Amino acid sequence: MLTPEADAELQKLFPDDVYRDVRLGITIQDLLEKLPTHYPADIAKVLASTSIAQSDEGILRLCCNMAEFMETYSGNNVIFAQLCDNLNKLAGPNNKLAHIKDVILKFMLDADFLSPHISARLTQAEFFAVYWKSYHISEEEIVAAMKHYHQQCPLSELPLVYFFIFFRDMIQRIDPEFYIVADEFCSKAMKTKQSFSDCFHNSVVFSYEVWQELAGAVRNNNFPDPIVITIWDDDIASFEQIASQPDFDLGQTIPNITFLPLTSTFKSATITEFAAFAGASKIFHYCLSHGADVTAPSTCLYTIPQLAAAGGNFEIIRTVSQLHLPTNGVAHTATMARRRDVFEFVQRFFPDDINHQIPRLGSVFMQCCSCGDLIGAVDLMCHGVDLNQRDNSGQIPINFAIRNGKRDITRMLLAHPKVDTSLKDLSGNSTLHYAAEYGHDDIVMEVYKRGGCNINDQNDMGFTPLMMACFRGKLRVVKKICALPELDWNVKSSWGLSALSIAVQSGYPELVNFMLEIPTVDVNTADNNGKTPLHFAAEAGFAAMVRILLSCPRVDVNLTDSEGWTPLHLAAENGFAEVVALLCEKENINPNVMDLYGMAPLHYAVRNGKVEAVQVLLSCPTTNSNIKDRRNRVPLCYTKSHPKIAELLMQHPLIEPPDEDEMGLSPVDNSPVVNFI
Incomplete structure (x- = not known):
């Protein structure tokens, strides 16, 4: 616990x-x-x-x-x-x-973890390299763990079935006896007569048929509604019996349907939609002949042609195409579901769909780059796909691969001479911006060495790749970029923000600490409003960040912004007592700096009722408790609604009876404190 x-x-x-x-x-x-x-x-x-x-x-x-x-x-x-x-x-x-x-x-050993990576066509070697060697876990230990948990899990434990399928070659090589056990386990779990080897042939990639077998193995648990099992089996006789019942509604919605591997989340679907996905052609045609509305808005976010494509159901795809239903997105769905056969089918019969773009997903080639479908990407490249095509936001395919961490496709595209990494999206971001933002330090260097990109290039907001890395806290990227001789640390964004200011605002202490050690970094750089990195940290009350900044001797604690505010003003006004204390500990701190309105930090702390901040300021030996603003008002004049602060000020040994302010009012008129005698 x-x-x-x-x-x-x-x-x-x-x-x-x-x-x-x-x-x-x-x-x-x-x-x-x-x-x-x-x-x-x-x-x-x-x-x-x-x-x-x-x-x-x-x-x-x-x-x-x-x-x-x-x-x-x-x-x-x-x-x-x-x-x-x-x-x-x-x-x-x-x-x-x-x-x-x-x-x-x-x-x-968990479907939630494994399924997206298996469906992403990772080989055993890639999976092993990425997820096991980093933990110093050997193949033998993986097999031993599977044997251990096999003894404890129930027959229908699917995560172990996934593992047996995925690591079948490794199991057979390391422990042939356990391989036989695994073969029997999978066959029983999936309730088929096929052996482990026959069922999954020699592929380490999950085909859609595998998903069907696995879903069928647990359908009684996942699909308690008998109509779902009937549709899954395309049992037209049983379906007609169900449909003959008086309360049957062909347009009814079936809840909690999962469209693996298209999505792992449960959605609702109509009978016709689920029949299209399950390949239940007899039931699908029954629905059509009995007036099912296949043009109605989808309840599961996918159209009927897309669901048929995800299920690899060519007969249904042909049927819906003859009904003149739009096939837009069919190739995208086939890519998401890793349906190579459907993908080739679409290329042949619906070539326009290959180049069609849909919101957020872009083109099919962009979808391949996003999903890590290396085979699909190569196939499209062989057919002459435009490698620099843009979506509605101006992004090119390589940016999709970078955003989703698909390094194999990214490197393949970087090696292609026609890929233009200098192209910018509608926000002015180049490929270098994307690589820096998403923390791929190795890709940043490969894009840079490839040429055509300026490391100080700014997007529409004035952000450089360095700023994007600082915004996301990508320390490894920053370390790689800072070694480049052309780098200008002090380039500013459209708002006047430097990379250091962005790192401070984004809240990455380790990154800020690294940047402060670089002599060429201007630690007192100000934005368009005159705020320095210390201003931002103090205003946010980020004590750890303030402490790091104050550890740098080059940081000036008394700099003022465009309104005359020091970092102490910001911390005091917001009542961040810990930050106020850190600032007051500096030997050169001036707690009596007046802003454009003639007010010191103590004025703001008192006016806003920040008791702890007032206590800290009064404990600072250089704080003037009788300081007057331009209206001739001392802090005591702002205590009308704050009696506790009034008492604190009254108890201060250096407090003096204030004069009348410019309005002719005395502190007695503005505060609950007693008169001075």
């Missing part, structure tokens, strides 16, 4: 409904659908806490998922490394890797 301290942190971090899911070990993909985009970094902070007990497998699972997400999707290698280190810490000093290997193996 979690320690009370760690559990309390989780409760603070998540909304109530999400907290419950987190404690149950929700997958990171599901978690991100419920949370704002800034949460991964917050989650990582909690997971980095050593107060998480190693016995809490739900949190360890989330940790594994988070590590995988950070590495694969966001490219945040820093957080990934921190999480991996945390996993090792949780294993205990006397058994550093053994327990973690066990945890990782156990929770990686």
Whole structure:
């Protein structure tokens, strides 16, 4: 179980409904659908806490998922490394890797983790290199773990079936006896008479037929509605019996249908839609002959032709094309579902669909780049596809591959002489911007060495690739870029922000600490409003960031922005007492700087009722408690609604009776304090 301290942190971090899911070990993909985009970094902070007990497998699972997400999707290698280190810490000093290997193996035997990578056509070698060698886990240990969990899992445990299928060659090579056991297990689990080898031939890639077998094996659990099983089996006789019942509605919606491998989420679907996906041609034609409206808006986000394409059901695709239903997106769906046969079918009979673009997904070639479909991408390249085609936002295919971490396709495109990485999207971002933003330091260097890109090139907001990396906290990218001789650290964005200011605003202390060590970085650079990095950190109340900035002797704590505000003004006004204390500890701090309105930090802290900030300011020996603004008002004049602060000021040994202000009012008129005698 979690320690009370760690559990309390989780409760603070998540909304109530999400907290419950987190404690149950929700997958990171599901978690991100419920949370704002800034949460991964917050989650990582909690997971980095050593107060998480190693016995809490739900949190360890989330940790594994988070590590995988950070590495694969966001490219945040820093957080990934921190999480991996945390996993090792949780294993205990006397058994550093053994327990973690066990945890990782156990929770990686999970359909939620495996399915997207299997469907992405990863080979065994690629999968092993990416996900196991980084943890120093050998093939023998993988097989041993599968044997161990095979003894504990029920017959219908699909994650193990996935593993048996995916690592069949490795199992046969390392443990032939266990391979025979695996063969029998898979055959029984899928309720077929086919053997393991016959059923999955010699491929390490999940075909759609495999998905059908697996879905059929557990359909009684996933699909309790008998009509779904009837449609899945294309049992027209049973379906006609169901349809003859008085309360039968051909347009009814079937809930909780999963269209694997098109999507792992459950959706609702009409009978006709599910028949198209399942390849139930008899039932599909029955629906058509009985007046089913195939042109009605889809209930599952996919059109009937797209669902038929995902299921590889050519007869139904031909039928719907004869009905003149739009086939837009069929090739995209075939790509998403890894249906090579459908893809070739579309190329032959619906060539226009190959070049058709749909919102967010772009063209089919862009979809191949996004999904990591290397074979599909190569096929289209052989057919002369435009390698620099643009979607409605101006992005080119290589940017899709970079955004989704598809390094194989990215490198293949970089090696092609016709790919133009200098092309910019409608926001002015080049390929170098994308590589830097998504944390691919190796790709950044390959794009740079390829030529045609300026490392200081700015997009429409004035952001350089360095700024994009700082915005996302990609420390490894920043380290690679800073070694380039042409780099200008002090280029500013349209708002006057430098890379350092962006890193501070985005909240990456480690990155800021690295940048402060570089002599050419202007640590006091100001934006269009005169705010320095220290202003941003103080205004946000980010004490850790303020502490890092103050550790640099080049940082000037008394610089003012366009309104005459120092960082101390911002911290005091917002009541960030810890930040105020850090600033007041500096020997050269001037707590009495007046802004354009003639007000000092103490004026703002008092006026806004920030008791703790007032206490800290009054404890600073150089603070003038009787300082007057341009209306001749001392801080005491602003205490009318803040009696506690009035008492603090009255108790201060240096407080003096104030004069009347420019309105002729005394502090007695403006404050609850007693008169001076």
